[in-house]
Structures are given as structure tokens and as C-alpha cells.
Amino acid sequence: MLYDHLVVRYGELSLKGKNRRHFESQLFETVKRKLRPYDNLKMAKLFDRIVVELNGQPFEPVIKSLQDIFGIHSISPALRTENNLEEIKKTALLALQDAMVKRGTFKVTGKRSLKSFPVNSMQLNHEIGGYLLQHTEDITVDVHNPDVNVKVEVKDTGTYISCQSFAGAGGLPIGVGGKAMLMLSGGIDSPVAGYLTMKRGVRIEGVHFHSPPFTSERAKQKVVDLTQELTRYSGGKIKLHVVPFTQIQQAIKDKIPASYSMTIMRRVMLKITERLAEENNAMAIANGENLGQVASQTMHSMYAINEVTNLPILRPVITMDKLEIMDISQRIGTYDISIRPYEDCCTIFLPSAPKTKPKREKAIRFEKKIENLAELIEEAVQSVESIFIEEGKSTENTFEDLF
């Protein structure tokens, strides 16, 4: 176990002037929470990075956890030494030897943030590079395309030396971009939309429409499991609102011509989500809509549906191909849950031929046929079941004692 520290570098953060302190503390909180399951890690916030003291913990799983967090640009396992040139040289040699087994090329990238340190960045490169060349065989310098880049960062808390860098998730730290309600059906697209929304620092709360007995307990569990997976990226917790939708769906089936039932259903869902946004102080709605994929997602359809709300609707996957969405979904771990074959409320009453070009006027007219719609909506909103889902803390029975 060579490495004793991790250096966590921020992404776009350094650019964001005034808000910077807020951003940094949000990120630090998220990192702290993420690393809670590991024993005896210690974290410190430096000027433009976070340093994690590993205290014997192997770095690979910790880096893997950190790669879930938005706002991180890169992560490097590092060795720390005192700010003393001889020590720095020796440690750099250790790190280089670990990173390069036999032969290859390297360069040194020195960075002296601590201006009181007597050796400046240029001299650092020169001094350390020379030392490494003297003490190795078959290893040469290549400043343009090195196999190993030995980063040496001299800071007031010590010098950090690293040879490897792992990409972070990018984006902005969760919590700096307000809150959106994410419409979660259980399919492949909506969790990806949630992930991408969070990538811009937006917190999400899930909204799922549940129509027992037409949709099963398993379909609901699927959405809980999806949300659970998303907590990896959300700073550790997400609230999921399960809306009882049976009555409304039955009313739609009774009163609305089949070809418009889906359009109306989507309008009602959007209205309910808007109400939930109000109650939960969210300023936007996010969903997995994707232009031109299925009937409800033609531009005509969106035009007829979107009208019911004035909230901004975030549609992160709107322009993506199905395969692109599936790629992300596999990467973030929601794909295998999404393909579980249970019917959700979008599919149960699906007419054989939904209108692909519904007219807005007609939709409005048909909708009026459900006279008590406002009451039904209010009733649904009032009887929402809100579930708090936390990372690593399953709300469901995990049968852990059995395994």
C-alpha cells in the first residue's frame, strides 16, 4: 500500500467567482457523506482541492466512490511529504517506480502554490527530473507525451506527489442549482434524465404514478430501486413521491376517446407534478422525454401537453438516440433495473392507436369531460406517499440477515 492520500480536484468550480465558497462547501459535504462508509478516512479542504487521508485504506474503492460525485474533475492517489526538497525527490522516485514497472518515459509537473517555498515550479521540474533520471534505468524524459506524468504540488500542508489521475464525473456539485421534480416511470430514459439533471448541480425529487391493481407492487419497487441507484449521484438522498393514480386513469378511460387518452393522461401527470413542485419548493420539472420516439413524444404531442404548466421542463435526453441513452443507463447502473418487465401506468391503458398528432384544442375540450378533474387531482396530491431514500440504507427488505 504505497499511496497514503487522494487529491481531489474540482472541475468548473474555479471559474465561478463569487459563488465559489458555496460550491466548494456543497461539494465537501457531498464528499464527506459519500466516504462515510469507509473507516478512518480524513478529509481536508485546501484552497482548490480536497485532500483525503487514506490511513491504510486501499485507494481503488475510494476513487470509485468519488467518481459518482458531480463537481469533481479528477482524482489522484498521492504521496505526501514535508516541504523539503530532498524528501520530495525521494518520494517522487518511489511514486515513479510504482507507476512504471520497467521502461518508459516521464515528465515532472511541479506546482508551487506555497510561495514561501524556496524552489519555484520550473526549478522543481528540473531538480526532481534530474534526480529521477539518475536513480532509474531505462527511463527517459518526454515532456510532450510521457507515459507517466509525475505531479508535484507544494502546498502549505505539505507536498503531494501523484503519477496517476482518474477522471471525475464532471458537472457541478449537487445542491448548487436548485431543485426539480423528476417524473420517473420505471423505463430506461427517466433515470438517465435524472442523472443528467443532477449533473448540473440540480437536486431532484422523484414523482411516480402508481395505479394499483393495474400496476403491481413490483412496478413500484422497481422505481424505488431506480431511485436508490440514483442516490449514488444525488449527495446521498432522494425523496420519492408515489402518486395514487388509479381513479384518474379510470376516469380517463371512461370519459376520453381512446385516441386522446394518452395525451390527457400526460397532461394530468404534468399538472400533478406541478402541484408537487409547488409543495416541495421545486422550480422545474425534469423528465425523460425524447423527441420523436413514441406517440407521446412527437412535437405535436409535446405542444398539446406542455401547455398545462408554466414551469420550465428540463428534458436532458431530448436529442439523444436510444442507444446513447442506453449507454448512459448501463454506466450509471439503472439499466438492469429499468428492463425488469413490469407494466407501469403509461402502458396499461395504452390505446391501440394513440394520436401522434393530437390537437391542443381538442385535448382541452376532451379534458373538460372529466368534470371533477380538479378534485381528483387534489385528492391524488393529498394522498401522495413520500418515501425518503438514502444511499446505502435500503428502505426495502434487503434480507441482509439471511445472507
Next chain:
Amino acid sequence: MIYLDNSATTKPYKEVLDTFVTVSEKYFANPSSLHAKGGEAEHLLTQARKSIAQLLEVAPTEIVFTSGGTEGNNIAIKGIAIQHQNRGKHLITTSVEHASSYESFQFLERQGFEISFLKVNEKGIVSLEELKKAIRPDTILVSMLHVNNETGAVQPIKGIGEILKHHPKIFFHVDDVQGVGKVPLSLRDFGIDLCTVSAHKIHGLKGTGALYVRSGVSLSALFTGGEQEYRKRAGTENVAGIASMAKALRLTLEQSTINKDKMLRVKEIFLKGLDNIGGIDINTPLDCSAPHIINFSVNGMKPEVLIHALDKQGIYVSTRSACSSKQGGASRILLEMGLGEKRASTAIRISTSYQNSEEEAKKTLKVLEEELINFKGIMR
């Protein structure tokens, strides 16, 4: 009782049995049933799959539950051969496989496949060079044991994986029935496409096992008739068995960190003690073997006689693989290692678990020595 036949099977942990009973009582429904009880059983199955996948460091969708090692090897070998025969009908394995693999290959040979059985050296290890030579454009599968069930010899799986990384179209199956929980194997890093494990070798129950099938690998199912196990193995899932396997695997891996050194010390005591007794040849290769298997031949001594003599003292060892021990005669594996008919027909296998103590090893050696002295007059 001193039980030293853990490569044949292990005693189930108490906790494993508890899980089996609880699940059988409380979650007996069919996971494919639509009702809530079925949902509960399905959920339990999903969680067990997740837990096992996590322990093996793979994805839950890559785990196919089976009835054990024999079935796992059969699905992997025949399933790949049948599915991909249009691409080629050449398969590579070794001459020291467990019967379940060996006979699967013999079966396929009769069906018109060509099999290269790689030879092993005197340690029972295949040569990477030989493997390279055996690979042909129509090769579709390389399959071998990780840890030999008779001798404990460990094959260079990592090196083989490296070679096969240059042949991305050849599937790589590893039979890790003896190795899991004893000799670490990184399924991902070693480029393994399929891997067989069995629960009853790790203090789980008989009739439960798993086959790792790397995501993207397609194979022809041997059992058809339902959508279970991603259509790779039809049949109502053995939920209680599977849950108990998750428990067995977790406990065994825990034991492997706690008692690894003890197991090595026990092996060391056996090796030294056997060496001291005299007239004994160690068949287990010292520098490349698993920590739990010691195979040796007692010069001029019928192994059955010795086994029964030890039986009487409450010590249980075996001649060799339980799956072929009733056939009598010389061990195919030891013959392949070139140890000669005499040594190959007088082999005894001691296989330990993390529970066996140093005292048990010493006692066994003492009894063995006494028995050998008793027999000396009679057998000569």
C-alpha cells in the same frame, strides 16, 4: 471427528442451514408467480444474486444459478460449443480436468468436435507455450480448472487470460469449484468469460451453485422451458438454496481473511510430518498449489486400506476425487503428471477447511504413522 475431505464436500455452516430453513418456511412461493408472495420470493432472489455478485466482484446479471459444479461445467462447455459451432469446432482443455469437464469434452468429441487436451508437467501445470501452439483459427473455447481437485495444483489462469486477450473470439472458461474462497481469482482482470463455482465446497448445501457468464457472452441453454436465469437455465429457482449460498460465500470469504495463515500452517505441518514419516511421496506441487489440498502416495500401500484404518480413529480422508473414487485403479491426474502407475494408484488426499486446527493435523500425522508401522509387517 477430524474431517479432512473438504474437497469432496464440506460441512454446511450452521448459519447456512438457518438461512435455508427460514427461506424455505417464509419465502416458499415461486418467484415467477405474479402474486405478492411470488414478488417477495423474487425480491429475495434478486437480493441474493446481488450479494453473490458483489462478493465475486461482477454484475448481478452475470450470475446464473445452477445445481452445482457439474452442471456449471456442463452448461459452460456444451453451451458454448453448441452455440458457437458455426464459427469453429475446436476446443482446448487440459488432460487433468475434473470428470464433469473431461467427460463433457469426450461427449463433444463424439459429436464431431475436435478437442486438444493440453499435457501437464510433473507438477500438473499446463504450459503457456503449449497453449499458444494449440490455438487455431477455429478454436472457440479454452476451459480449465483453476485448482486441481486431486492435487491442489494451481493453473496459471492469469497468464492464460493474458494470452487469450489476443484472441478475443475465444471464450475462456475456468472451473473454480476448488479455488473459490481459497485461491483468489479476479474474473474481470484475468479476462475470464465463464466461471463455475459450487456451494457445497464452501460450507453451503449440495444442489446449489453458480456459473458466471460475462455480460455479452451467449450460450445455448441445456435446460429449456422457462425464462429463469436470463434464459440460460430453465427451472423453478432454488430460492432457499441460493440464499444459503450467498451466506456460505460471505462466511467463507470472511474466513479466508481471518484464517488464511492458519490454513497455511496446517498444510505446512502436514507436509513436514509426511516427509518425516518416510516412504511417502508428496504429489502436490509445493510451489504452486492451493492452501487446502495435500496429495501423497504411500509406497506399497493400498489407499483404501489406509482410509478404512483412519476411519476407525475418526479421521476422514479420501483417495482422490469423490466423483471417480469408486472406480479404483490409478488416478488419471497423477498418471498425466508422469508419476507412474505405482504412485498414481496409492494416492491419498487430505483436504482441509478453515476450521481444521494445527492440533488436528498433528493428531492425524501421529495416527497415520502408527497405522503405517502396524501395516508394515502385513503388507510387505
